[in-house]
Amino acid sequence: MSNLSQSPIWAWLKAEQNRQNDHLELIASENYVHEDILKLQGSILTNKYAEGYPGKRYYGGCQYVDCIETYAIEQLCQIFNVSYANVQPHSGSSANLAALHALIKPGDKIMGLSLLEGGHLTHGSPVNFSGLWYTAGSYHLSSEGLLDYDLIMEQAMQFQPKVLIAGYSAYSRTIDWVAFRKIADQVGAYLLADISHISGLIATGLHPSPAGYADVITSTTHKTLRGPRGGVIMTNREDLSKKINSAIFPGTQGGPLLHVIAAKARCFELCQESTFFTYQKQILLNAQALSERLQHHGLKIISGGTDNHLLLISLADFEFTGLDLQRALERANITTNRNTIPGEKRSPQLTSGLRIGSPALTTRGFKEKEMVMIADWIADAIKNNCDPMVIADIGVKVAQLCHEIPLTRPWFV
Numbered sequence: 001m002s003n004l005s006q007s008p009i010w011a012w013l014k015a016e017q018n019r020q021n022d023h024l025e026l027i028a029s030e031n032y033v034h035e036d037i038l039k040l041q042g043s044i045l046t047n048k049y050a051e052g053y054p055g056k057r058y059y060g061g062c063q064y065v066d067c068i069e070t071y072a073i074e075q076l077c078q079i080f081n082v083s084y085a086n087v088q089p090h091s092g093s094s095a096n097l098a099a100l101h102a103l104i105k106p107g108d109k110i111m112g113l114s115l116l117e118g119g120h121l122t123h124g125s126p127v128n129f130s131g132l133w134y135t136a137g138s139y140h141l142s143s144e145g146l147l148d149y150d151l152i153m154e155q156a157m158q159f160q161p162k163v164l165i166a167g168y169s170a171y172s173r174t175i176d177w178v179a180f181r182k183i184a185d186q187v188g189a190y191l192l193a194d195i196s197h198i199s200g201l202i203a204t205g206l207h208p209s210p211a212g213y214a215d216v217i218t219s220t221t222h223k224t225l226r227g228p229r230g231g232v233i234m235t236n237r238e239d240l241s242k243k244i245n246s247a248i249f250p251g252t253q254g255g256p257l258l259h260v261i262a263a264k265a266r267c268f269e270l271c272q273e274s275t276f277f278t279y280q281k282q283i284l285l286n287a288q289a290l291s292e293r294l295q296h297h298g299l300k301i302i303s304g305g306t307d308n309h310l311l312l313i314s315l316a317d318f319e320f321t322g323l324d325l326q327r328a329l330e331r332a333n334i335t336t337n338r339n340t341i342p343g344e345k346r347s348p349q350l351t352s353g354l355r356i357g358s359p360a361l362t363t364r365g366f367k368e369k370e371m372v373m374i375a376d377w378i379a380d381a382i383k384n385n386c387d388p389m390v391i392a393d394i395g396v397k398v399a400q401l402c403h404e405i406p407l408t409r410p411w412f413v
Contacts, residue, residue: 028357200224227267
């Protein structure tokens with residue numbers, strides 16, 4: 001095919017564009033990027049190979065991409081108040097892979113929150129490299145769904161990990177980095193802070209920063225940071241920075257994705273604008289509005305609420321599953337994801353929970369008023385056992401709301 005418009009790829013792309021415009025995006029890890037990021041990620045930088053690091057490349061012609069990567073590093077260090085950073089990881093998982101590779105050897109012990117209770121695959125899941133290459137143990141939440149630091153201390157003392165991981169995929173409360181530092185020191189472990197979900201809140205001071213407490217910090221650059229899909233690693237320790245760089249290249253990756261690094265650099269610029277703080281503050285207000293309204297309807301929220309951008313609805317007392325509710329809401333053009341909850345009794349394919357988040361809809365321009373409406377619709381779907389007629393009615397209301405508040409430039413092209 002000589003013309004892209006004749007390819008089915010183009011038709012699918014346009015269909016996805018329509019889906020994003022016509023759906024309410026409540027997946028906590030998704031967001032809409034600025035048009036500048038789309039331009040950079042689709043730029044001619046994708047043509048350039050540059051194995052190595054600025055000033056130490058294994059290819060010629062890197063004088064300009066060196067400037068871009070150096071600038072990205074400088075901006076990232078400034079935002080998070082760290083001394084060293086690596087912007088080459090292709091994802092948060094790649095960042096965690098390299099961080100563990102830099103800190104310990106295969107077979108050594110690592111400890112993170114149980115995947116079923118809100119941890120991440122790369123924090124020690126037995127089906128992931130982190131659980132296959134390392135001896136993984138888990139700490140657990142309290143019966144209220146909260147981090148119990150005394151309990152974690154006991155569990156860490158018993159397991160004796162060499163790396164203690166803090167930072168989660170489905171935890172809605174503030175993390176006490178000081179408490180984790182004390183636990184890590186008590187057992188002689190490195191503290192790895194994975195801030196992938198809350199990096200935007202940390203960048204604006206709306207959540208405490210692990211800088212100064214964690215030995216290594218990893219993050220994605222999308223989610224609340226609202227940048228391109230990718231990862232970063234940060235530290236204040238020069239000795240670890242050299243190991244981290246080696247763990248990325250040549251340890252686990254080849255040539256960096258320079259078009260993505262340029263997009264990351266622009267993301268870091270945008271994070272330092274005053275409007276970004278306003279945006280992050282609205283993320284919190286919107287998540288709290290969702291949580292409070294759902295609880296008003298008598299629904300159980302794990303941990304009793306949220307301090308960040310996400311929350312978990314418990315369906316443990318209902319016959320239908322998280323998957324059932326996810327699929328029903330998708331028929332109404334509300335996109336969510338099922339999630340396990342503490343004390344999960346169903347399989348990970350079904351689950352007893354639904355995770356929802358506010359970053360994407362906040363980017364779209366939604367505020368508390370719209371979040372209350374959405375919470376009402378979710379509650380209607382649950383209380384009416386996902387009745388097709390109720391779901392169809394919700395779909396009509398969603399269509400009207402999407403028409404009233406469409407995705408617009410510069411956040412959507």
